[in-house]
Amino acid sequence: MAIKGVEELRAVVDTAVTEVKITDVHTHLYAPCFGDMLLWGVDELLTYHYLVAEVFRWVDMPYQDFWNMSKKEQADLIWKTLFIDNSPYSEACRGVLTVLNKLGLDTGKRDLEAYRQYFAGKTMEEYVDQVFEISGVKEAVMTNDPFDDNERKVWFESYKADPRFEAALRIDPLLNTWDQVWTRLKEWGYNVEEELNPTTLKEIRRFLSEWANRMQAVYMAVSLPPTFEVPENSSRAVIIEECVLPVCRELNIPLAMMIGVKKLINPGLILAGDSVGKGSIDTVEYLCTNYPYNKFMVTMLSRENQHELCVVVRKFRNLMVFGCWWFLNNPSIIDEMTRMRFELLGVSVIPQHSDARVLDQLIYKWAHSRRIIADVLFDKYKDLMETGWKIDKSDIRRDVEKLFGQNFWDFVNKKL
Ligand code: RAT
Numbered sequence: 001m002a003i004k005g006v007e008e009l010r011a012v013v014d015t016a017v018t019e020v021k022i023t024d025v026h027t028h029l030y031a032p033c034f035g036d037m038l039l040w041g042v043d044e045l046l047t048y049h050y051l052v053a054e055v056f057r058w059v060d061m062p063y064q065d066f067w068n069m070s071k072k073e074q075a076d077l078i079w080k081t082l083f084i085d086n087s088p089y090s091e092a093c094r095g096v097l098t099v100l101n102k103l104g105l106d107t108g109k110r111d112l113e114a115y116r117q118y119f120a121g122k123t124m125e126e127y128v129d130q131v132f133e134i135s136g137v138k139e140a141v142m143t144n145d146p147f148d149d150n151e152r153k154v155w156f157e158s159y160k161a162d163p164r165f166e167a168a169l170r171i172d173p174l175l176n177t178w179d180q181v182w183t184r185l186k187e188w189g190y191n192v193e194e195e196l197n198p199t200t201l202k203e204i205r206r207f208l209s210e211w212a213n214r215m216q217a218v219y220m221a222v223s224l225p226p227t228f229e230v231p232e233n234s235s236r237a238v239i240i241e242e243c244v245l246p247v248c249r250e251l252n253i254p255l256a257m258m259i260g261v262k263k264l265i266n267p268g269l270i271l272a273g274d275s276v277g278k279g280s281i282d283t284v285e286y287l288c289t290n291y292p293y294n295k296f297m298v299t300m301l302s303r304e305n306q307h308e309l310c311v312v313v314r315k316f317r318n319l320m321v322f323g324c325w326w327f328l329n330n331p332s333i334i335d336e337m338t339r340m341r342f343e344l345l346g347v348s349v350i351p352q353h354s355d356a357r358v359l360d361q362l363i364y365k366w367a368h369s370r371r372i373i374a375d376v377l378f379d380k381y382k383d384l385m386e387t388g389w390k391i392d393k394s395d396i397r398r399d400v401e402k403l404f405g406q407n408f409w410d411f412v413n414k415k416l
């Protein structure tokens with residue numbers, strides 16, 4: 001039955017977006033078998049690196065003094081500085097409060113000790129169930145780094161698949177610091193040298209394909225600087241063209257490229273010290289043109305890249321745009337980017353990912369994004385209705401399913 005007026009439209013869109021079960025295509029969460037690597041609870045929420053960057057707007061202590069504090073002391077300092085001495089309306093601060101509120105805690109009391117008590121009474125396993133339930137996420141894609149010794153141990157000794165967590169093979173060290181990591185591949189039994197000769201390239205391909213298979217990775221991923229260029233006479237560009245793309249093609253998995261991060265412009269802040277720069281859209285075009293049988297997922301960190309990225313996505317069926325990444329994951333920018341993407345690409349995008357590093361963040365990142373995406377969708381359907389087009393509830397449900405999960409799976413499974 002066609003929807004009759006804007007009030008009904010509003011209700012149908014809101015219900016569809018609230019109820020849809022999400023596939024979160026990029027997170028830094030881990031399945032429970034990874035143990036302590038899965039972060040959760042209020043102290044982890046408060047010490048999220050987005051908040052570490054914000055607290056140093058106010059405190060003048062040497063960075064190292066902060067890093068020497070215990071997690072609880074860091075959380076206390078952030079709570080006092082960003083929540084008590086100032087109003088916590090930045091997106092990252094607000095997120096903590098959305099989480100507490102949705103868990104049923106009284107944010108009005110500003111009682112950090114009471115929130116700590118709440119988490120102290122929980123086990124990780126039960127909390128994973130609870131967070132997936134409240135956030136409406138059904139699957140989260142992890143970020144899995146074969147160069148991380150803690151992770152390697154789990155993959156080799158104790159990995160236990162959990163249908164809620166999919167793996168993504170993250171290869172930043174291989175692509176961005178080959179001069180440092182080639183010796184590790186050698187230690188692990190790959191017959192490589194620093195020089196990218198034919199044997200080394202073959203062995204890198206073996207490394208990638210063994211790890212992608214071991215993890216059952218749904219894609220390979222890398223974060224890249226604004227200066228990222230292909231083709232180029234650099235180990236990164238050569239490894240991408242000679243190793244990553246052939247293996248992705250053979251396994252029929254996408255390469256996810258996250259372009260535009262300037263690492264450690266303030267090294268004292270560690271994880272919070274990265275910044276942004278405009279990337280080269282020419283490189284994305286080159287890859288999509290020259291590798292038509294490879295699939296690329298792309299997100300760019302600079303707001304200035306967003307329009308040209310949408311235009312290029314229109315040109316290539318082997319290219320999927322995803323998410324409002326990191327410094328773009330703020331309501332005003334999500335709103336703007338989502339409108340532009342829907343206007344240029346219709347339903348054929350992955351509008352958002354959470355990038356959650358702390359399990360609980362699934363709750364706020366998705367609550368906040370669902371609301372904005374619903375607002376934009378409502379406007380778009382309203383414009384359609386004004387043309388006389390009749391919209392059925394089932395049309396809206398179908399579109400919403402695609403936006404929040406199906407588009408990702410269809411792209412991953414697509415054969416070119
Ligand atoms: O958003 C973040 O948490 C960043 O620190 C990065 O992890 C980024 O998302 C990435 O995947 O490199």
Ligand code: ZN
Binds near residue numbers: 028355
């Ligand atoms: Zn990330």
